Amino acid sequence: MDTNNLKRKINIYINQDTIVRGDVIFIKSLSERIKSVRFQKKTYYPYFVDNAYYVFLPTTYNSSINKQKIEIEMGDSLYSYAYTFFVYVKKNHFKKSKVHFSQHTKQLFNKKGIDKERTNLLSLIKSNSTFKKISPPEIIPVLGKYRITSPYGAMRVDENDKPLWHHSGVDFGAETGTPIISPSEGIVLFADSLILQGNCIVIDHGAGIKSVYFHLNKLYVKEGQVVKKKEIIGSVGATGLSTGPHLHFGIYVNGKPINPLNFIKRRFK
Numbered sequence: 001m002d003t004n005n006l007k008r009k010i011n012i013y014i015n016q017d018t019i020v021r022g023d024v025i026f027i028k029s030l031s032e033r034i035k036s037v038r039f040q041k042k043t044y045y046p047y048f049v050d051n052a053y054y055v056f057l058p059t060t061y062n063s064s065i066n067k068q069k070i071e072i073e074m075g076d077s078l079y080s081y082a083y084t085f086f087v088y089v090k091k092n093h094f095k096k097s098k099v100h101f102s103q104h105t106k107q108l109f110n111k112k113g114i115d116k117e118r119t120n121l122l123s124l125i126k127s128n129s130t131f132k133k134i135s136p137p138e139i140i141p142v143l144g145k146y147r148i149t150s151p152y153g154a155m156r157v158d159e160n161d162k163p164l165w166h167h168s169g170v171d172f173g174a175e176t177g178t179p180i181i182s183p184s185e186g187i188v189l190f191a192d193s194l195i196l197q198g199n200c201i202v203i204d205h206g207a208g209i210k211s212v213y214f215h216l217n218k219l220y221v222k223e224g225q226v227v228k229k230k231e232i233i234g235s236v237g238a239t240g241l242s243t244g245p246h247l248h249f250g251i252y253v254n255g256k257p258i259n260p261l262n263f264i265k266r267r268f269k
């Protein structure tokens with residue numbers, strides 16, 4: 001390798017070196033091609049947008065903690081080289097929240113077609129972004145009064161304290177009909193009714209970032225529609241498996257459910 005290569009301006013941004021489970025690490029390279037990034041036993045590939053390479057690395061409530069390695073492979077077909085960075089993942093506590101389902105909602109779990117709907121929804125969430133920009137969610141999507149009724153990562157337990165699952169998003173309790181707005185630009189991947197999720201929207205914001213909205217009263221967008229930041233996409237409701245009117249809002253990064261509120265607080269520019 002000639003010395004020019006060694007002196008080449010390294011222009012990699014990593015937005016933070018200490019995170020908690022549910023946070024996202026953001027890598028951007030302006031001058032050099034990122035081939036792939038290895039993190040927590042998974043390989044991620046970059047999105048190339050506006051002459052830069054972007055990789056968003058998700059962590060979830062289940063992620064390994066303490067010192068974690070990020071291996072970035074750079075280069076092209078002629079040469080390649082790697083950088084290794086470390087990030088510290090702090091252990092955070094996810095509180096328990098009891099869920100009580102009525103007989104009616106319990107019956108929903110036995111409905112035919114639930115498994116197929118879940119598989120289809122997950123494959124949509126895990127698919128590569130087709131939106132050609134990067135527009136990470138920046139605002140809370142409830143336009144009006146709300147209170148957070150269940151935070152991200154909360155361990156759902158049943159009446160007998162038996163653990164069920166971690167909450168994959170945030171629940172905003174609000175009056176039925178409260179407008180829901182898109183937290184950033186994107187393309188609607190899905191807008192339809194599902195058994196458990198009720199009226200549901202999935203938006204692709206580019207670079208593997210997707211947002212989901214469950215239990216809506218009304219849907220105001222259609223599949224394939226491009227939405228602007230703050231555009232009204234639906235309204236709060238209690239459709240599907242829901243104990244009262246609320247919005248379940250989730251953000252997925254490369255297929256993994258991350259902490260939406262922490263994600264919104266950060267600036268990925």
Ligand SMILES: [Zn+2]
Nearest residue numbers: 169170171248
């Ligand atoms: Zn929820």
